[in-house]
Amino acid sequence: MRIAIVTDAGQSQINGVVNTLQATSRCLRNSEHDVLLLSPDGSPTFACPTYPEIRLAYKPYARVAAALRAFQADCIHISTEGPMGLAARRFCLRHRIGFTTAYHTRFPEYLSARSMLPKAVTYRWLRWFHGPSKAVMVPTQHIRQELEQRGFRHLVLWGRGVDTERFQPVEQDHACIQRPLYLYVGRVAVEKNVEAFLQLDLPGAKWVIGDGPLREELQQRYPQVQFLGAKPHHELASYYNCADVLVFPSHTDTFGLVMVEAMACGVPIAAYPVAGPVDVVAHGRSGILDSDLASACSRALDLDRQRVREHALEYSWDVATQQFQHHLHQIPRANATRVAQSSIA
Structure with missing residues (x-):
């Protein structure tokens, strides 16, 4: 099949959406599908409000329409x-072409946290976007x-995976690292x-890998914490393997791909019992979920790293990509030919 995937996440970005789409595209191509991954790369861009380091495409309709x-x-x-x-979306609706969408990010919660915009407003807009x-x-x-309760329709599951060859336990020289080492990876x-x-009063050391608008402020307020900045995806395994526990404090993630990557390295998770961790972490086996995050961190130290790794092996990009492919909507060939012959509109 010829599969077009349209995304606002440029390939230079470091986040779960980019990693998911790269892994999915790779699996589709390995199955001999022809994949067009259409991103803002190469287009005029502008800074995303409140996230200036993220660049969004400026007036991309003509380019998107021509490519599709x-x-x-x-x-x-x-x-x-x-x-x-x-x-x-505009192109597909204008040409009466069926399409699928994905819900990767809880933008209502993100915007509410950053701008106090009521979540109901953003959810209303998202229902409009995903409605067709x-x-x-x-x-x-x-x-x-959660989305069903908010009035979304046509919801289907598309899971995630992990590259268990890239992310696996590797012995390293940890003599210079203060123990226990608690690691955070993310924005x-x-x-x-x-x-x-x-803020947690924990023995040992804390590392933060990632960048974002709060980094400079938090680095000044918590000088005892090592802020290591953003790291390329292919380098993360070495940092996971240094850690005793991966701490995942988010209440707003839809999945949390870094948790699966850490578990594949044998690193247990400490997180809150909220959507994302409750679906990804096997409580008491691959991590500890507790509303008391300090307690979760301490108890996670006692988990068996081999069992943590075994849980991560249940996540497969091949299986996730099969789900993705199953949910795609097939465009009748006559429609595709008609659109190809039409003028840009």
Whole structure:
């Protein structure tokens, strides 16, 4: 099949959406599908409000329309709700083409945390965006139930995986590391609730890997914490393998891919019992979920790292990609040919 995936997440970004789409595209191509991954890369961009380091495509409709028209996709999947996603949605509706979408990010919670915009306003907009979708792919059952209660329709599950060859336990020289070592990996932003981790009175050391709008402020307020900055995805395994516990303080993530990566390295998770961790972590086996995050951190130290690794092996990109492919909407060939021959509109 010819599968077009449209995303607002540029490939230079470091986040779960980019990693998910790269892994999914790789699995699809390995199955001999032709994949067009259409992102803002190469387009004029502007800074995302409140996230200046994230660049969004500026007026991308003509480029998106031309690319989709030329590709003649059998299926079109719109992965994000930004300018690229809006352009692809407009193109599909204008040409009466069915498409699928995905819900990767809790933007209502993010925007509420950063700008005090009422969540109801953003959810109303998201219902409009995803309304025409033939299938709205969500990562976990808890997210599916939450969105159903908010009036979303056509919700289906699309899981996630982990590269268990890249992310695996590796012996390292840890003599210079203060123990126990608690690690956070992710954006340093208010919606990630990073400060809940930094405030904990824990023995040992704390490392933070990632960048974001709060990094400079938090680095000044918590000088005892090592802020190591953002790291390329292929380097993360070495940092996971240094850690005794991965701490995941977020209340707003839809999945939390870093948890699966850490578990694949044998590193137990400490997190709150909220959507995301409750779907990903096997409580008492691969991590500890507790409303008292300090208690979760301490108890996670006692978990068997081999059992943690075994739980991560249950996550497969091949299986997740099969789910993705199953939910795609097939465009009738006559429709694709008609659109290819049409003028830009």
